[in-house]
Amino acid sequence: MQKLSLKWNWRYLRIELFVLFFISFMISIISDLEFSTYEQHDVSRFAEDLDYRLVCGAFSFIMYGGFYWLFLKRYVLKSNIWGVLLCLTGFVFVNQIANHYILNWIIVHADFISADIRARTLGYRLNFAVNYLFISVFFPLLGLAFLIRTLQQNEAMKTLKEQQLFSELNYLKAQLHPHFFFNTINNIYSLALQQxxxxxxxxxxxxxxxxxxxxxxxxxxxxxxxxxxxxxxxxxxxxxxxxxxxxxxxxxxxxxxxxxxxxxxxxxxxxxxxxxxxxxxxxxxxxxxxxxxxxxxxxxxxxxxxxxxxxxxxxxxxxxxxxxxxxxxxxxxxxxxxxxxxxxxxxxxxxxxxx
Missing domain, CATH: 3.30.565.10 (Histidine kinase-like ATPase, C-terminal domain)
Known part of the structure; x- marks a missing residue:
């Protein structure tokens, strides 16, 4: 089978961008929308923290995209199980540390975010929310990597079958040509004998x-x-x-x-x-x-x-x-x-x- 390519493919890239966008932005936005509707009984309050969610979503998109394209996808395409496990462990620590020291710093110094959210951000402690991170981020990205791997394998198999079909058809034609000429030359030989x-x-x-x-x-x-x-x-x-x-x-x-x-x-x-x-x-x-x-x-x-x-x-x-x-x-x-x-x-x- 052909080696799976790590190069950009627009057909697959669209799927990857959509999944990353959904994980980074839409999950939290949909969650806030539901909370405003069912808990606060005021859907308009959904917009109060929208700027905060957009900043968090943009930061997450960069983090998740880098993790997926630079590490996880490469190890999955190469069928390197130890690499995948290493990604799993490293991602937990790197993501939480980046959120605590980088994302929180951005939020605290972003004037367009409400003062209440910035004040609460100052009081956040470093913690490792492993369960939520696995369910909402790691496993969806792992599934995405395996989906892309399967699609590329199917495409490579299709190309290989087409090449085999082309080779077999050419072989059958090559057999047919001598067979045809042999019969026709026999006809000419028969007429020649009869002058x-x-x-x-x-x-x-x-x-x-x-x-x-x-x-x-x-x-x-x-x-x-x-x-x-x-x-x-x-x-x-x-x-x-x-x-x-x-x-x-x-x-x-x-x-x-x-x-x-x-x-x-x-x-x-x-x-x-x-x-x-x-x-x-x-x-x-x-x-x-x-x-x-x-x-x-x-x-x-x-x-x-x-x-x-x-x-x-x-x-x-x-x-x-x-x-x-x-x-x-x-x-x-x-x-x-x-x-x-x-x-x-x-x-x-x-x-x-x-x-």
Whole structure:
């Protein structure tokens, strides 16, 4: 896990400032307001000692903030239990001594504070109110430090998961590229053996496919129109291999310019339709491909003929296995994949829900 940072973070700083402000000012102010209302039965008397409370609150804010940011938070983020205990002990003494010698001196010499409060302050003795200090200050600040620590840990874990996801997706893509090129080069090799005039056009089309894979498919997302253009080029390459008796259709419905998709996500299903359908078909075979995009979902339907005597492949190929893993990583709980077969055909239906 990434090391937790001690640097300022505005999102967390706002939480810390609010808690420190509430502990330093609002607790005593709310207490005075309640006392004026329920004990003195005169809410207006709340304002009599407001200047005194503001001075005490400002002093406390400085003391508590320094204690929290300079010591307590650092030890909590570093999981240093002995440091936290040392803070607990030291804070009791330092806070009480600072209140007695510094805060009281400020109050006594502050002309805007009432003479009665200044007179009473002169008579205060040094004491250690440990219980109140723990309940109202130390434990809330300790809880705040642990809250910030938890938030930073969650953020670090999220970043780590994103990095792992990115690495795994790149690994799956790297596996898919050689697999795709291997199948396409086999197609060209087959035509070359037959001395087919389609060999040169197929090599040119392969160049376009390679350009897309090498220079565009390394992005996180591409425009769906561009991906479909790539798939159409692949289908044209396959059409060059087969006789006119093989029926191959590629139908695209409702694709807007703004639609995007992860590159090479649909290719393995189309590859398999040709590789395990037409490539093994000796009679009149077919491949039907439909891509339909709406505002909320993208649907891919691939249907291909099933060669006679061809049993269902229980062990998926590299491309199919990769695309299943990529779907789990990219569309968790946002996709459905149905693969059906009968004695005549294979049927694949993939639906991707938009985020």
């Amino acid at each position: 087919s005039p389609l060999t040169a056009p197929m090599v040119a089309r392969l160049g376009e496919l390679m350009r897309y894979i090498l220079y565009e498919a390394n992005q996180n997302k591409v425009f769906l129109q561009r991906e479909i253009q790539f798939l159409n080029n692949y289908v044209e390459v396959e059409q060059m291999r087969y006789t006119e008796e093989k029926r191959i259709t590629f139908d695209v419905q409702v694709v807007e310019a703004s639609h995007q998709i992860e590159p090479l996500l649909l290719l393995p299903f189309i590859e398999n339709a040709f590789k395990h359908g037409l490539a093994e078909e000796t009679d009149d075979g077919f491949v039907r491909i439909v891509v339909c995009a709406t505002e909320r979902e993208l649907i891919l339907e691939v249907v291909n003929s099933k060669p006679k005597g061809n049993a269902y492949r229980k062990v998926p190929g590299i491309g199919t296995e990769n695309v299943r893993k990529r779907l789990e990583l990219l569309y968790p709980n946002r996709y459905t994949l149905e693969v059906q077969e009968d004695y005549k055909q294979f049927h694949v239906n993939l639906t991707l829900m938009q985020a």
